[in-house]
Amino acid sequence: MSINLDQALQTFIVEAHELLQVMEQSLLQLENEPADQDAIGAIFRAAHTIKGSAGLFGLNPVVSFTHIVEDVLDRLRDGSVAVDTALIAVLLKSGDHMLELINVVASRGETLQPAALEREAALREALSTYQAPHSTPDTGVQNTETGAGDTSAEVLWHISLRFGVDVFRNGMDPLSFLRYLETLGQITQVTTLTDTIPVLDSWDPESCYLGFEIDLRSTASHATLNEVFDFVRDDCEVRIEAVDETSHKAVSIGSELVAQAEQGPLTASAQRLPATSEPKNRDGNYVRVNADKLDELINLVGELVIASAGASLLARSCQNDPLQEATSTVSGLVEEILDGALHLRMIPIGDTFNRFRRVVRDISQELGKDIELTISGAETELDKTVVEKIGDPLMHLLRNAMDHGIESADARRAAGKAGKGHLSLNAYHDSGSIVIEIADDGNGLNRERILEKAQERGLVASGAVLSDQEIYNLIFEPGFSTAEAVTNLSGRGVGMDVVKRNITLLRGTVDLDSRPGQGTVVRIRLPLTLAIINGFLVGIDKSTYVIPLDMVQECIELDEHQRQSSCDKGYLDLRGEVLPLVDLRNHFSHEGSAGRRQNVVVVRYAEHKAGLVVDDLLGEFQTVIKPLGKLFGALRGISGSTILGSGAVALILDIPALLNQIVQLEARTTQAPYSPTVVAR
Amino acid sequence: MAKNVLVVDDSSSVRQVVGIALKSAGYDVIEACDGKDALRKLTGQKVHLIISDVNMPNMDGITFVKEVKKLPSYKFTPIIMLTTESQESKKAEGQAAGAKAWVVKPFQPAQMLAAVSKLILP
Numbered sequence: 001m002s003i004n005l006d007q008a009l010q011t012f013i014v015e016a017h018e019l020l021q022v023m024e025q026s027l028l029q030l031e032n033e034p035a036d037q038d039a040i041g042a043i044f045r046a047a048h049t050i051k052g053s054a055g056l057f058g059l060n061p062v063v064s065f066t067h068i069v070e071d072v073l074d075r076l077r078d079g080s081v082a083v084d085t086a087l088i089a090v091l092l093k094s095g096d097h098m099l100e101l102i103n104v105v106a107s108r109g110e111t112l113q114p115a116a117l118e119r120e121a122a123l124r125e126a127l128s129t130y131q132a133p134h135s136t137p138d139t140g141v142q143n144t145e146t147g148a149g150d151t152s153a154e155v156l157w158h159i160s161l162r163f164g165v166d167v168f169r170n171g172m173d174p175l176s177f178l179r180y181l182e183t184l185g186q187i188t189q190v191t192t193l194t195d196t197i198p199v200l201d202s203w204d205p206e207s208c209y210l211g212f213e214i215d216l217r218s219t220a221s222h223a224t225l226n227e228v229f230d231f232v233r234d235d236c237e238v239r240i241e242a243v244d245e246t247s248h249k250a251v252s253i254g255s256e257l258v259a260q261a262e263q264g265p266l267t268a269s270a271q272r273l274p275a276t277s278e279p280k281n282r283d284g285n286y287v288r289v290n291a292d293k294l295d296e297l298i299n300l301v302g303e304l305v306i307a308s309a310g311a312s313l314l315a316r317s318c319q320n321d322p323l324q325e326a327t328s329t330v331s332g333l334v335e336e337i338l339d340g341a342l343h344l345r346m347i348p349i350g351d352t353f354n355r356f357r358r359v360v361r362d363i364s365q366e367l368g369k370d371i372e373l374t375i376s377g378a379e380t381e382l383d384k385t386v387v388e389k390i391g392d393p394l395m396h397l398l399r400n401a402m403d404h405g406i407e408s409a410d411a412r413r414a415a416g417k418a419g420k421g422h423l424s425l426n427a428y429h430d431s432g433s434i435v436i437e438i439a440d441d442g443n444g445l446n447r448e449r450i451l452e453k454a455q456e457r458g459l460v461a462s463g464a465v466l467s468d469q470e471i472y473n474l475i476f477e478p479g480f481s482t483a484e485a486v487t488n489l490s491g492r493g494v495g496m497d498v499v500k501r502n503i504t505l506l507r508g509t510v511d512l513d514s515r516p517g518q519g520t521v522v523r524i525r526l527p528l529t530l531a532i533i534n535g536f537l538v539g540i541d542k543s544t545y546v547i548p549l550d551m552v553q554e555c556i557e558l559d560e561h562q563r564q565s566s567c568d569k570g571y572l573d574l575r576g577e578v579l580p581l582v583d584l585r586n587h588f589s590h591e592g593s594a595g596r597r598q599n600v601v602v603v604r605y606a607e608h609k610a611g612l613v614v615d616d617l618l619g620e621f622q623t624v625i626k627p628l629g630k631l632f633g634a635l636r637g638i639s640g641s642t643i644l645g646s647g648a649v650a651l652i653l654d655i656p657a658l659l660n661q662i663v664q665l666e667a668r669t670t671q672a673p674y675s676p677t678v679v680a681r
Numbered sequence: 682m683a684k685n686v687l688v689v690d691d692s693s694s695v696r697q698v699v700g701i702a703l704k705s706a707g708y709d710v711i712e713a714c715d716g717k718d719a720l721r722k723l724t725g726q727k728v729h730l731i732i733s734d735v736n737m738p739n740m741d742g743i744t745f746v747k748e749v750k751k752l753p754s755y756k757f758t759p760i761i762m763l764t765t766e767s768q769e770s771k772k773a774e775g776q777a778a779g780a781k782a783w784v785v786k787p788f789q790p791a792q793m794l795a796a797v798s799k800l801i802l803p
Contacts, residue, residue, distance in 0.1 A: 004701070005701060005790075008697040008698045008701060009694075011693055011697050012694035015693055015694050044736075045691075045736055045738070048736060049691065051786075051787065052692065052695060052763075052765065052786040052787050053692050053695050053698075053787075054787065055786060055787015055788065056694070056695060056698045056787060056788065056789070056790065063787060168757055169756065169757065170759075170779065170781040171760055171779070171781065171782075171800075172759060172782075172800065173759070173801070176798075176799060176801055176802065177799060179798075179802060180798055228799060230782075231781050231782035231783075231796075231799060231800070232781070234776070234781065288693065
């Protein structure tokens with residue numbers, strides 16, 4: 001029988017990863033509260049399920065190692081082994097090893113490297129001290145091919161069956177056993193015995209009064225035949241004998257009569273599992289869907305949005321009221337579908353956050369510092385892609401905070417702080433984006449040293465006056481790395497500039513706040529979703545551009561006179577505030593001269609504010625982001641494209657990059673006051 | 682019409698493997714992730730055989746079997762318990778509750794099919 005289990009194997013791998021994560025979290029939980037029975041139950045169940053499932057796929061290396069872990073956990077559960085740090089450490093490492101086993105054996109179908117095998121041997125050794133003295137680390141895989149070896153010649157078997165009265169009530173159908181026997185050989189004769197059927201008055205229709213005498217010609221062994229009746233053993237008498245066909249005399253095989261074992265009241269149930277209620281049963285009402293299918297769906301919904309915009313446009317030009325009404329109903333529904341579809345991709349950031357508990361634990365031990373991690377906002381939902389890609393930058397920031405931010409316990413006490421360092425991860429919604437904060441209560445950044453370094457590297461002109469904030473954010477600049485900061489943890493060639501780049505790729509920004517002696521807060525701002533944005537359409541010449549709506553603050557009309565003066569100066573007086581201007585016509589080198597009337601779109605991102613000079617304001621538009629081809633990867637100021645209802649292509653402006661350009665231009669103008677204000681790139 | 686088999690296990694990969702094996706043999710499969718879910722799925726459709734894990738969140742297998750045995754329409758439905766070699770006591774407990782058949786984890790899909798076919802045909 002060939003059953004294709006490839007797809008199920010993928011499920012197993014995903015499931016095992018989740019379970020190992022649960023196991024790790026519960027172990028850390030157990031470290032804090034050694035008496036937590038729920039945590040022990042969850043750890044046991046994770047190991048147990050992995051072992052059971054791995055067996056289905058014949059992944060014996062996984063089964064055999066997990067079996068030992070499960071053994072120890074079983075003893076932990078029944079209280080014969082106590083929780084201590086050493087045990088937690090061994091179990092955490094065992095979890096890591098199980099992960100490696102699953103990655104190597106299940107995902108790639110390879111065998112372990114010698115180094116990993118050595119680790120496994122060491123772990124087995126360490127685990128064995130917690131195992132019960134008598135227990136031998138067997139493989140846990142039952143050899144069920146009992147009697148498969150003796151596929152000898154065909155034998156005529158005589159089987160005497162007497163079913164007990166409760167067989168029906170136990171859900172057993174006597175006939176099904178006869179049918180199953182037929183799969184093992186050829187039934188040559190069946191005699192049904194009805195002599196135990198009582199008189200009609202006392203006949204209970206739910207009881208079974210049947211018996212059978214069966215002749216079976218089969219190559220199966222006695223043990224195999226005996227196994228057939230495993231499930232009814234308690235309820236029936238069965239006698240299996242080989243018939244000597246030459247003499248027609250039953251050969252006695254010994255005490256084959258399986259007495260209806262009166263087991264008496266079952267005493268084994270005394271030890272019940274403690275109620276292991278899992279707070280979040282994730283599997284409950286969820287459907288596991290392939291992420292690709294979801295992407296495809298969202299892509300299609302995107303097309304639907306575009307198509308419906310096209311339909312509305314046509315309807316409006318037809319001047320047909322009922323048609324317009326119909327299309328507007330459709331648009332409304334499409335928008336709802338869009339929201340729903342986008343929500344499908346949202347997953348809580350909590351799983352990513354929780355992974356860091358282990359990281360913080362391990363690193364703080366490595367550094368000899370006592371650091372506690374607090375997590376809040378774990379339920380905040382983010383696009384799946386963002387959640388997947390934010391892990392590495394977060395990890396780097398956390399390591400930095402632990403390595404450079406938080407001081408050693410002695411230094412902390414000397415500074416009048418508690419010996420235990422605090423690290424916090426927090427996520428929350430803020431006006432159309434998600435903010436993730438990494439805060440430590442360490443020493444803060446050294447303003448002078450950063451400035452010194454930046455001047456040394458030529459990132460800042462000497463004599464330039466910078467705010468604290470600006471100085472701190474210099475550490476995200478490429479080429480900035482304080483050499484003496486390199487320890488074995490951070491400084492592994494991945495600088496803060498890489499962190500920033502990764503976040504920028506997710507259309508996010510990062511900034512940093514620090515107070516000397518009190519700590520540092522890094523704030524990452526991320527978009528809610530990557531696929532679709534609410535856009536604001538603007539026209540320049542005959543082209544259309546999209547500005548993300550959540551960055552638009554206001555729109556101002558700019559008459560010819562005002563334009564002349566402000567475009568020359570490069571800024572506008574906005575109610576007494578200086579607003580730098582970018583003339584998009586110039587910036588994107590559109591030919592032809594501007595119309596008589598122009599508009600300024602005031603955009604804001606983080607702390608920066610600027611005005612974009614455009615020809616027309618075309619209003620709001622649900623924008624499905626289509627990435628630009630690789631050819632345009634180097635373009636700055638454009639983050640993607642979209643298709644309008646009319647079928648025309650519009651470019652989406654990358655406001656953070658544009659604003660950045662302005663900031664740089666400003667920096668240049670402060671150094672060289674006579675250079676032109678706006679430079680087309 | 683094919684016979685319905687209800688597979689109750691908190692591990693989705695176990696459900697999937699058992700499901701693939703049973704479907705290949707011609708059974709229809711209904712999946713449930715714990716005892717509570719399974720009880721819900723028993724109503725409104727006819728289930729001819731139940732395969733249930735023991736150790737599950739929300740409602741464990743033993744409690745689930747006891748609950749099933751209380752349902753009039755499932756009085757005569759065979760139940761297969763998934764036990765492990767380390768759970769002899771659980772097996773006895775399951776049998777006392779009314780699950781007379783069992784398959785020991787870890788099992789090969791073929792073993793599961795053999796156990797099922799002892800009890801019902803597709």
